Amino acid sequence: MTIYIGNLSYQATQQDVEEIFNDYGSVKRVQLITDRETGRMRGFGFVDMSDEDEEDNAIENLNGATWMGRALKVNKARPRENRSGFRS
Template sequence: MSIYIGNLSYDAVQEDLEEVFREYGTVKRTQIPVDRETGRSRGFGFVEMSSDEEEERAIEALNGAEWMGRQLRVNKAKPRENNRSRQGYSGRGGGGGRY
């Protein structure tokens, strides 16, 4: 399981997240998704720690905390929904004519 961090500063990078979460345990992985077109952070990220106890400590300490000028939302990440299960999905990629 991993931790979801919402309302991140657009200036935050993965190393920043790792440094903050390292105070609560061993960080196994960090990720800040970026917009495909602009390369800019999407304003949220994920952190995976080595144990559930470490994750709980980090969530408790950082949820609602101000960091880089923003109030963080920190909680357990929910499993990603399968986009193909959305109503109206035709099974076609819409690749814009690229074959």
């Protein structure tokens, strides 16, 4: 399972995010999303943890928590939507 983390500070680094999630268990991967053209952080990312119970605990404790001056949005990631311009 993957955790979505939103409303991140634009100054947050992968290491910063990994450190706060490590308080709740073993982090396998952190991916912060950047703008393709500018390379700037877009304010959200994804975290994979080793255990589903650890993920649930992280979501419960970090969702709505203030970190780096911002209220975090943390929940289970939803499958990516098809964003093509074609509609049927």
